[in-house]
Amino acid sequence: MNAIVEKHIGKEAYEAVLDKLNGNEEYREVAADYIEDFLIQLDEQSMLEEDAPPADLLEIPLRFIQGYKQSREYGFSKTWSKYYGLRKAFVRNEDYLLADCFDVVSKECLDTAKKDLRLYCEVKRMNMVYII
Structure with missing residues (x-):
């Protein structure tokens, strides 16, 4: 400390x-x-x-x-989780969180971003077809 x-x-x-x-x-x-x-x-x-x-x-x-x-x-990546936490601290709209997290993680690794997006859809019980 x-x-x-x-x-x-x-x-x-x-x-x-x-x-x-x-x-x-x-x-x-x-x-x-x-x-x-x-x-x-x-x-x-x-x-x-x-x-x-x-x-x-x-x-x-x-x-x-x-x-x-x-x-x-x-099970999300550390990058996704950190950015999600940062956005969650200030933003309440989940749609913005999803788009922002995907954008940030995809700049680091597109495969990880896609994996995290699939996981997000599973967790939220969303059909990924409606997101893409």
């Missing part, structure tokens, strides 16, 4: 978030990195209020973590 996390979130609240991930090192590492990056971005944009309660500061990171974790548990 770096200084910005300790100052604004506190060790107890930070550890409580990581403890919810049941010792899964991948999730803990992704969550820790996201929380730190999120606070640094807020600070750089002068949007980090000194007296903001930790619960308020953790609201968006928790939505990210939940989206990432859910995607990985379904």
Whole structure:
């Protein structure tokens, strides 16, 4: 935990978030990195209020973590899951999430993007014909 996390979130609240991930090192590492990056971005944009309660500061990171974790548990790639978590933290419309995730992953590997898209359709019980 770096200084910005300790100052604004506190060790107890930070550890409580990581403890919810049941010792899964991948999730803990992704969550820790996201929380730190999120606070640094807020600070750089002068949007980090000194007296903001930790619960308020953790609201968006928790939505990210939940989206990432859910995607990985379904079997999505790390790239898809990370981008899905990022978008899920801020965007509520699933159609935009699907298009954005596919676009980002396809730039890295089209085969992985197609695999993740098929999996998305299975999870959501959608017919892929209507998506393509």
